Amino acid sequence: MASRSWFTLAIAAVIVLICFVATGGIVSSAGAYVRSSGLAANTIVEMALTLVGGALVVAACAVIPAGRVRIAGIAVAIAMFALAALTALSVSWSVAPSSSWLEANRTLAYAAAFAGAIALVRLCGSRWRSLLGGVLLATAFVCAYALLSKVIPESLDRTDAYARLSVPFSYWNAVGLTAALGIPPALWLGARREGHGALNALAAPALCLLLVTLVLSYSRGAVLAAVIGGGLWLAFVPLRLRALALGAIAALAAGAVVVWTLKQPALADDHVALAARSAAGHHLGLLLLAAVVVSYAAALILRFAAERNPLSAARRRTLSIAVAVALALVPIAGIAALAHSSRGFFGEISHGWHDLTTPNGSQPTNAASRLTSGGSMQALYWDYALKVFNTNPGLGAGAGAYPVADQRFMTSHALADYAHGYVFQTLSDLGIVGLLVSLAVAVMWCLSAARAAGPWRARAPGGEGAERLGLLTLMAVVVVFTVHSAVDWTWFVPGDALVALLCAGWVAGRGSPRERSSSVRLSFRRLGRSPCAAAAVAAAIAVALVVAWSQWQPLRSEQAASAGETAIANAQIATASGNLKSAARQVAIAIADEKNAASYDGLDLTPPTDLADAYAQAGRLGAGQRILVHAIDLQPSNSASWLALWEYDYHTGFDLPAGRRALRAEFYLNPRNQANKALDREYIETLN
Secondary structure (H helix, E strand, O other), rough: HHHHHHHHHHHHHHHHHHHHHHOOOOOEEOOOOOOOOOOHHHHHHOOOOOOOHHHHHHHOOOOOOOOOOOOOOOHHHHHHHHHHHHHHHHOOOOOOOHHHHHHHHHHHHHHHHHHHHHHHHHHHHHHHHHHHHHHHHHHHHHHHHHHHHHHHHHHHHOOOOOOOOOOOOOOOOHHHHHHHHHHHHHHHHHHOOOOOHHHHHHHHHHHHHHHHHHOOOOOOHHHHHHHHHHHHHHHHOHHHHHHHHHHHHHHHHHHHHHHHHHHHHHHHHHOOHHHHHHHHHHHHHHHHEEEEEEEEHHHHHHHHHHHHHHHHHHHHHHHHHHHHHHHHHHHHHHHHHHOOOHHHHHHHHHHHHHHHOOOOOOOOOOOHHHOOOOOHHEEEEEHHHHHHHHOOOOOOOOOEEOOOOOOHHHOOOOOOOOOOOOHHHHHHHHHHHHHHHHHHHHHHHHHHHHHHOOOOOOOOOOOHHHHHHHHHHHHHHHHHHHHHHHOOOOOHHHHHHHHHHHHHHHHHHHHHHOOOOOOOOOOHHHHOOOHHHHHHHHHHHHHHHHHHHHHHHHHHHHHHHHHHHHHHHHHHHHHHHHOOOHHHHHHHHHHHHHHHHHHOOOOHHHHHHHHHHHHOOOOOOOHHHHHHHHHHOOOOOOOHHHHHHHHHHHHOOOOOOHHHHHHHHHHHHHHHHHHHHHHHHHHHHOOO
C-alpha cells in the first residue's frame, strides 16, 4: 500500500512539475525574427522526457524473457516515432527550418514519453490505480492553484488584466483542459466499488474544484471535451448510479461557487484594480472552502449510507432506466428549445454553423458570455491553414512553420501562431503525408485500446474487471485530450500532453488479459540471453542520447546569441564614451559568440542577424551583407530573412538597391505586417 502511494505521488509530482516549468510550451514568434518563449525551461523538460523515456525502455528490455520479444503497443510506438521522424525531416523543406527543429525536438520528446509509458506498464503493470490517482491528484492540484490565483491575486496573479483563469500555463484553454482531464479519474475514484469510503469520497471535492476551474476558464473547447469524455465514461463504465450521485453533489457545490463568482464584477470583469480583485478573492476563498467541505461531507454520508443499505438489483435497474430516460430527454429538450426559437430549429443550426465557420465573423469577448457564443477565431486560423496547405499539399510548409507560412494570406492583424486544431495544423505543417501518419498512430492506438480494455467485452469478475474499468477511464482521459486538441493547440502544452501520453501509452502497452504477466523481476543478465533485447537496449541508449543532444542545441545557440547581443550593446556604449579599444574588444567577443551560436543552430535567423550587426560595428559592411544574403538563401520563403537585409542596408547605407529589393520581397511574403506601414514611408523617402 505504501509503495502504491509513493508511486501515485511520484506520477503526480512529475506532471505538476512539468506544468509549472514548461507552462504554455514554446511559442514560436511570427514577428521579425524566429525567436522562442520559454526555450530554456522547455528544453530541460524535453531532454528529461527523452532521457527518462529511454531509461524506462532500457529497464523494460531487462525484464523480457529470452526468446520473447512481443510487446504490446510496440506498433503504436513505432508509428509515433515515424511521426517524429517526419517532423524532423521536414526541416529540409520547411519555410522556417529553425521552428521545425524546435517542433522536431518536442515531438521526439513526446514519442519518448509515450514509449516510456509503454515500458512502465511492462515494469509495473498492476499499478494502474497509481496512474489514475496521480493524474487526478496532479490535475486537482493545478486547478486548485489556478483558483488560488483568484483568491489571492496579490501573491499569484498581480498583473493579469483578464478574469479568465490562466495560471500556471498563461493560457486559459490549457487550464480548462487540465480540469477536463481530471474529470474521468474523479468519477472513477468516487464510483469504484473497492477502496475505503473516506478515500473514495475525496473525489467529490476534487470534482468540485475541477468543475469550478472548467467554467471559470471560459473554455468552450474544454467544456466540449469534458462532456464527450464524461459521456463516454458513463456509457461504457457500469458504475453510472454512483458516478451520477457523486457528480450531482460536486455540480451543486461547484454551481453555487460559479454563480456567486460571475455575479461579482471584481471577479468576472476584465481590467479590474488589484485591490478590488483581492478583496473579492478572499470571499471567494471562503466560499470555495465551504463548497469543498460540504461536498466531501455529503459524499461521505452518501457512501456509507449506500454501504449500509445497498440497493437491490431491481431497484438499481429501475433507477438506471430512469437516469437513462432523463439523460435522453436532455437533447430532446434542446431540440424543442431550438424549434421554438425565433430562427427555428434549422435556422438556429445554420446560424451557429455560420458563426463557427465564417473566418471574418463576429468574435466573442473574454467574458463568461463566450461559453454560449458560437463565434471564434478558429475559423480564420483554419482558413489560413488550408491556404498554406494548398501551397504544398503533399508535405506542407514544414513542422512549426505555420506562423511564417500564413503571413502571405493574413487578412487580419491578429497574429496566428497556431492553426488551433491538430488536423488543420498537421495539414499546414506536414500535408497529407503527416495527416496519414497521424491517422496511422490513432488507428493503431484504437486497436491496442480495444484489445486491452474491450469496451464491448463481457464483464470479467474480480481484479481483471476492476482493471478493465481503470483502463476505460484512462481511455476517456485520452479522448478528452483528443477532442480538445481538435479545436485548439494544447498539443503543444507539455503538461497537458504528458497526461494524455502517459494514459495512452499505458493503455496501448497493457495488452489483452492473456498477455499480461502478474510480476516481473529486473535483471540485466537476461540481456545476454536475448540478442534482440540487447540490441534494443543499445538502440534506446543511442537514440536517447542523440535526441537529447539535438534538443540542447537551439538552447545553446540562443544563449550564445544573447551573449553576443550583450557584447554588441557594450561595444556601442564604449564607442559613445570614446573608448575605442574596449569597443573593438567587445565587437570581437560578439563576433565569436554569434559564430558559436550559428554553429550550434545554423537554421535560426538570430545569429546571422546579430553577426551582421557585429560586422557593421567593426566596419566590415560587406561581410555583414554576405551573412544576411546567405540567410536568405537558407530561408527564401521567410519574410524575416528579407526584412533583416532591408534593415541592415537601410541603417548602414551599404547597398540601398539590394535593401529595396529585399523590402519588396518582405512586402510580398508578409503584406499585413504592422511594421510595413512605417517601413513603406521610409522606403518612399529613400526613393526621393
